[in-house]
Structure formats: C-alpha cells, structure tokens
C-alpha cells in the first residue's frame with residue numbers, strides 16, 4: 001500500500017522551475033533515499049511532502065490525504081509526518097524535554113505527565129535521557145539532531161522525512177545519528193531521506209532515487225543503482241561522490 | 243532644606259500620577275504594538291496598509307501635536323468626551339504602540355525561519371507557532387529596545403503637564419512658583435525621574451538575565 005503518492009508534481013519559485021513533473025510512490029515501511037547534486041531540488045521535493053513549500057502543480061497524496069486540495073487541514077496531515085532538518089531547528093528557549101513534549105501537549109492535547117513519560121522514553125532511545133533538563137545550546141550537533149528526531153517521533157508519526165540530517169555534523173557525530181535512523185528503519189518506519197551518506201543509502205535504503213535538474217533521473221535498488229547506474233548523469237554524479 | 247521637605251509630599255504625589263499613567267499606557271502600548279506588528283507581517287494587504295499608515299502617522303508627527311489632537315481635537319467633537327488623564331494615557335499608549343510595533347516586527351523577523359518550519363512541521367498552527375515559539379524568543383531579543391522605548395515614553399509623560407495633568411512635572415511647576423526655589427525644586431524633580439528610570443533599567447537588566455537565550 002502506498003503511503004505517499006506523488007503525481008506530476010511541479011514547483012516553481014517565481015520564474016525558476018525547481019521541480020518538473022515528479023512522479024513517485026512510496027510504500028509503507030519503505031526507506032527511500034534521495035540523492036543528487038546540489039540545487040537539483042531534493043529539499044524542495046521533501047518539503048512539498050508536508051507542504052512546507054506551496055505546491056505549484058500536480059497531486060501529492062500523503063496517508064490518503066490529498067494535500068494539494070486547498071480545503072485540507074494541513075496541520076492534521078503534518079501531525080502524521082515528522083520532519084528532521086539539516087540545521088536541527090530545536091527551540092532554544094525550551095529545555096530538551098520541553099522540545100519533545102511541546103507538540104504532543106499543544107497539538108494533540110496530551111496531558112503533561114503522559115507527554116513527559118513518552119518524551120523520556122524517546123530520549124532514552126536516542127541516548128540522551130540525562131540531557132532532558134538541559135537546553136539545546138548545551139548540546140553538541142549530533143546530540144541536537146538526536147533530540148530533533150525524538151521531538152518528531154513524539155507525535156507518533158507514520159512517516160519521517162529527513163533533509164540531510166548529518167550534513168551539518170562533525171564526522172565523529174555522524175555515526176550516532178545514523179545509528180538512531182537505522183533503528184527506526186528496522187522498526188518499520190516509513191522514511192524519506194535526502195542524504196549524502198551513500199553508505200547509509202546502500203545499507204538501509206530499500207530504494208534510491210537520483211534527482212537532477214528537477215527530475216527523477218533514475219531510481220532503483222541501492223545495490224543496482226550504485227553498481228550499475230543506467231544514465232550518464234547518474235554515472236557522472238556517482239563517480240564524484242563515491 | 244525645609245522647602246524641599248515641604249514640597250516632597252506633593253512631588254511624590256505627582257510621581258504617583260506619572261507612574262500610574264506610565265504603567266497603564268506602556269501595557270496598552272505593548273498590546274497595540276503587538277497587534278500592529280502582526281498586522282504588518284500578516285499576508286493580508288489591507289492589514290499591512292493599516293499598520294503602515296498608523297506607524298508612519300505617529301512617527302511623522304510630534305508627540306505634543308498628537309496630544310493636542312487627542313485632547314483638544316477629538317474632545318471638540320460632540321460625541322467624544324474624555325478627561326485629561328484618559329487623553330494622556332491614550333496618547334502615550336498610541337505613541338508608544340507605533341514604536342513598539344516596529345521593534346516587535348523587527349524582533350519577529352530576526353527569528354530564524356527554521357524555527358517556524360520546525361513548529362509547523364510538528365502540526366502547530368500559525369498562531370500556536372507565534373505564541374509558543376516565535377514571540378517568546380523575539381521578546382527576549384527585543385528586551386533592551388523595549389526598555390529604551392519605555393524610558394522614552396516615561397519621559398514623554400512629562401509633556402502631559404501641559405494639558406493640566408497633575409504629574410511629577412506639573413507638581414514641580416506648582417512647587418517652584420509657590421516656593422520661589424526653582425533651582426532646588428527642579429533639581430529634585432530631575433533626581434526623582436532619574437531614580438525611577440534607573441530602577442527601570444535595573445529591572446530590565448534583571449529580566450534580561452532571567453530570560454537569557456541559552
């Protein structure tokens with residue numbers, strides 16, 4: 001069953017057409033990695049999936065909600081779609097625990113005690129229980145990103161979107177964050193991951209999508225795509241990053 | 243010395259009036275400023291215009307003219323009537339509101355867009371995002387400028403003596419002419435204003451440390 005269906009998706013910023021006719025389906029529990037050169041539209045594509053970017057054309061259906069329908073309440077759809085950003089975007093004026101409990105309390109109306117209990121479980125899961133009462137400013141990049149993942153998971157989402165979650169991290173921090181993501185994948189989370197980590201894509205991805213110039217140029221099983229790319233542009237890109 | 247001791251109760255009574263007007267006007271001004279700032283940033287053209295006209299009108303005219311317009315001008319209309327204290331509070335509030343609006347707008351815009359994106363991606367509505375994420379952070383950042391504007395507004399209240407409000411400045415005038423001790427009386431009045439503003443600064447510094455961004 002497809003939890004994400006993208007049909008003829010187009011997105012322009014003014015005159016600049018960034019996404020040109022994107023078509024893709026993502027099944028439940030699938031881990032899809034999106035790779036491609038800088039400026040190819042990877043982030044824009046991801047951000048169209050929870051409508052952080054207004055969609056210029058085509059149709060995007062997420063968890064059976066047509067988010068291109070102007071009448072849809074996008075907030076309820078977003079509750080089911082977690083997002084993790086390259087720059088973490090933790091709330092600096094809230095403690096780590098409050099970062100994680102805020103949305104469940106304010107959006108889902110969960111009681112404070114229950115929210116804190118869940119939050120502590122999630123922080124334990126990402127290995128940061130002892131930082132619960134600290135502030136984001138006291139954390140390293142890798143720790144921030146793990147809190148950001150816990151914050152997204154606190155809404156109990158059906159889908160997780162990751163936009164280069166490890167690109168802003170020092171190399172020695174990358175492993176911890178990828179470990180958490182691998183755990184998630186193993187637990188059967190549906191994930192769309194924009195990444196430069198080809199190792200991760202190969203090991204964890206069920207499918208890899210290569211984007212260039214606003215198109216999906218090629219998609220395939222990770223091993224296939226990496227060892228036997230079909231298109232010139234894919235070959236050129238892989239030869240630079242591998 | 244005796245003149246001062248005799249005059250002091252009157253001056254302190256004036257101070258009470260000054261503080262009363264100041265506190266109410268600044269709170270009102272802050273509310274007006276927040277609303278106008280949100281108007282200014284709203285994706286609705288008419289609201290942008292209302293906010294812009296309001297801010298420009300206040301910034302482009304002297305405080306005294308605003309005061310006279312509200313107290314004498316509006317009061318001359320048959321269907322409006324308010325006393326001098328009300329007129330004073332309204333003028334200071336409306337005046338401060340315009341400056342607060344610009345401070346708050348700049349504060350909101352200084353918050354990284356990623357904060358809003360993170361909040362919205364969690365399912366928070368636009369107004370929840372403002373209330374819980376953007377405004378609290380913007381407020382911390384704005385605190386020094388807000389203090390500044392509050393101090394300016396406090397000083398502006400001394401102009402209210404012109405329409406007969408018995409504030410600290412008005413009491414100073416009365417005491418100066420009654421005692422023929424202009425030098426001493428105005429020195430004391432100045433010192434009282436100074437102390438109040440100094441205390442305000444200390445309070446602001448305390449709040450700033452309390453709310454320090456981590």
Ligand SMILES: Nc1ncnc2c1ncn2[C@@H]1O[C@H](COP(=O)(O)OP(=O)(O)OP(=O)(O)O)[C@@H](O)[C@H]1O
Pocket residue numbers: 013016018036037038039040041042043044045
């Ligand atoms: N808000 C915006 N306004 C205008 N142009 C934008 C905006 N966001 C992105 N773009 C443009 O859209 C194109 C695609 O950007 P996008 O961020 O999706 O690329 P990307 O594949 O994620 O690149 P990177 O690997 O560098 O993150 C770029 O040319 C970029 O300049």
Ligand SMILES: [Mg+2]
Pocket residue numbers: 042043044163164
């Ligand atoms: Mg990107």
